[in-house]
Amino acid sequence: MTDLSTIPLTRIDGAADTLARHASKVLLIVNVASKCGLTPQYEGLEVLYKAHKDEGFEILGFPANDFGAQEPGSNEEIVExxxxNFGVSFPLFAKADVTGADKQPLYAALTEAYPTKTGPVEEFREKLRGYGMTPTEDPEVLWNFEKFLIGRDGSVVARFAPGVAPDDAGLIAAVEAELAK
Structure with missing residues (x-):
């Protein structure tokens, strides 16, 4: 199992980072996109972040263009x-793949550590098929706005399907349970 804290990451502004710099915090890692039907989740993510950031909670956004070319912008365009549109103040990282052979090392480690997701997975896959798309299978990320919850100890403790909104009671309960530890 890969130590998530040592994987090199690049912030959206080009600065180097690792999860070690976020040690002892509860993290929600989300692959994001600006031209997706789920893009309004940015608003809920920002609300969730503001509600818990003073308790040691961070959301880390990872733009990806893997699904339906729904993140075509440059890093600068994504930030803007x-x-x-959403007043996002949580950290964003450089656009990179989250699925397939070229996925970034962090997502390779996340999907290995927690290969299945919670939420309306099969319903979401059927919806994609209805649009003529071929959905991924576990352990791959299914679509934009899939969420991985990382505990204060750096371990992956939960994974939520894209259709699980940031204001979902189960997701909030999982975040709050980790913050209470």
Whole structure:
């Protein structure tokens, strides 16, 4: 099992980072996109972040263009979109793949550590098929706005399907349970 804290990451502004810099915090890692039907989840993510950031909670957003070319913008365009439309203040990282052979090392480790997701997975896959798309299978990320919850100890403790909104009672309960530890 890969130590998540040592995987090199790049912030959206080009600065180097690792999860070690976020040690002892509860993290929600989300692959995001600006032209997706789920893009309004940015608003809920920001609300969740603001509600718990002072308790040691962070959301880390990872833009990806893996699904339906729904994140076509440059890193600069993504930042502008997120700030203007949703007031995003949580950290964003450089756009990179989250699925397939070229997925970034963090997502390879996340999907290995927690290969299945909670939420309306099969319903979401059927919806994609209805649009003529071929959905991924576990352990791959299914679509934009899939969420991985990382405990204060750095372990992956939960994984939520894209259709699980940031205001979902189960997701909030999982975040709050980790914050209470």
């Amino acid at each position: 979109f997120c700030q203007l």
